[in-house]
Amino acid sequence: MDVRAWRRFRRNKGAVAGALLVTVVLLLAALGPLLAPFPPDLQFTDALDRATGLPVGAGGKYLLGADQLGRDELSRILQGGQTSLGVALGATVLAVGAGLLIGLLAGYLGGPVDAVSMRGIDILLSLPFLLVAIVVNRVVDSPSLLVLCGLLGGLSWMTLARITRAKTMQVRELEFVQAARAMGMSQARIIARHVLPNVVQPAIILGTTLVAQMIVAESAMSFLGLGVRPPAATWGTMLSDGATMLSYKPMLTYLPSAMIALTVFGFNLLGEGLRDALDPKV
């Protein structure tokens, strides 16, 4: 980021707030295991009320209370954040990587490579995202974090690929690229050294907002019971577990909801701020 972009970013209050939120959430996720007061899967008998079996509320030994099986809510929120963010970031990295690569190749090489990959994108874009994710996750014998990452990432690289392709086609015709070609530089080197740096900005912007979308998608999948395997917590599974207790222990629903909402909000603000800062023409 050059100095002018950084200045634009700093002046944008929304962007700074977003960056702050994202930093806090990332820190919490990274340090989760160190901060968690208890192992997240341990079921405590004293966390359930003797008479009714309802989990204890916030305060006391369990800072944010316990869930319906007597597990510490704070520890699970922290672990859930790690899983949810891990999946979202993993999926985003995958999507950005695939989008950049395919976009670059299609845009630079053109011809049959371009035609095939663009028609492939058309097909993939016509599939309903959540439905495909659900079906694939059903078919896969043992859904795991990796499968989930691959699934979410594999279904969301197309927009970026298109944008990258368009940009690449512009850059390809510029003089310095033609000069490099005239000097006999290999295609791979031209793409890596001269084209990529000029098309990476949309990837950064799109990637940031993609994280937010991935968090929502992961939560939706987990809420439907198609995400990670129990007892591992994600915010989505915690939301669906808490929903059965909504009228008695609303905190079990509100906490993971708030975490999802704040994180998504933060990533969206950050993404928009980055766009304004990096690409003043838009």
Added chain:
Amino acid sequence: MRSIRRSDARLTLGAGLLCVAMGCASVLWVAAVGGCGDPRSGPRWTGAHPGVETPRRGGTFVFHHETDVRGFDPHVAFDELSTMGVKLMFDCLLDYDYELNLVPSLAAALPDVSADGKTFTFRLRRGVRFHNGRELTADDVRWSLERMLNPATASPGVGYFAQLDGAAAYEAGRAPHVSGIVVLDRYTVRFQLREPDQTFLNALAMPFAAPVPRESYAPGARDVARHPVGTGPFMLVDWEPGIRVTFARNPRYWQPGKPYVDRMIFELNLQREAAFMRFLAGDLDHVHRLTPADRLFLGESRAWGPYRQAQADADLWGLEMNTEMAPFDDVHVRRAVAFVIDRERWSLARNHALAPLGQALPAGFAGYDARLPGVQTRDLVRAREEMRLAGHPDGLRAPVTLWIGEGPTGKIYGELAQANLAEIGIQIELKPVAYPVYLRETGRRHTAQMVYGGWTQDFPDPATFFDPLFHSRSATSTDATNRSFYRNSTLDALLDRARSERDRARRVAMYREANELVTRDAPWAFAFSSSRLEAWQPYVHGYRIHPVWTNCFRDVWLDLPRERITRRYAPRATMPAALLPFGAPR
């Protein structure tokens, strides 16, 4: 340009913060009002004539279930909600009263039983008419049973009638009739068994034995699962698939004065939370299958006190261990699992909605014994000792796969089991699968190591648990009900003798022995039997939980405070057939 962008960003931030603030406000509001679970909210409607206990005629009764009906063919339907409808439209020769006694229904009296216990002679009630107006005769009884036993019907009830003389030959197509069903005259029918079977009368009370008119099954007749015809108090008048089924009173019903209500509406596919809210709003007249939170609310509510009932279910739940697959081919590992399950904690985590159980029969069944030797209880020392005897003092190296049904309930028990078994070094990997897959795969040999599952009684006799769950006959290679594939020739012989034993005390002793044997051998780690809580509107009378039939609404009568329901569920206007694209619906 620049200023516009800045204000844009501010706008975004402002809108975002506003959303967050509104979200917080709504959260606080819901928390303050307490949502639907406000313990202060009582019934909205009371009866028009409180205290009057004489049944009144008329009105519409609305009940529900959370899934969809497959069909109302009594010979094929075997699930809870189909049976709810089947019990409204069909009668059998025998039925149960609320004290679990077998009582005559379409039979004029209990049957005459021969001295050797193999022959049952039934005299039919005279003047019973099918919904189509024709009188029921002994011939219908025979035709209906043969239709059920016919392999083309693919009835899951065939096994209950295996002792009927000639049933096997008929099923194999070697005889035109079942020789053990003899029509003596227009109103008398005799059943002849090969061996005495103490559960035969129970089988006759199951909907599988419901008499049906043969003309409804003639070639070209309408599909009986969609257009059922029986002798019961209600007739099917309308079915909107997946939405609701409407029943109307049978004007020719043989019990004078019954049924009391004019119409019954069976709402389908209503989720638990939604159903409970609609019940509180007065849209449903009866509610069952509650979420833990709704159940707690209803159980604590004083206002609902007179209009609710809790009852222990006659069922068994636990971890079924495949005795043909490692590591559960070793009895010590199985026992270790049985001893490490913390049944009290499971009950606590389910808000005490279940009764911990450590043996093969639920409380109340002949053969149940609270002090059964070898009863499975939480005992960590013994569990570790059994693991040592099995040669795994430090636990198992490979994780075990536990199959659970998809959804939040299966997951809770899966996670409870996971936590318990970790204490003896058994790592559990949960495998949540859709219900049809669950049924198919867990009933297949060498497929599922461990299954979380349960079994509900078909009739109030211990054979209803032992024969399907632990007899080697039920450990078939596909669609097995003995999903632990447990085979024990001693037990098989004991169960076969008990099934035909006519002396009640000796029979109870045999089932107690079987119970002890299965409990010690631990093909299951028995965990609990469940209980149900149901509630109804204050103007609903004549309903209580039936000990055999779930949600049996035949005797309900209403003291309606208003015309609400009848208006709301007015019959659909019928369109002239000519206007329908494919002609009149069949």
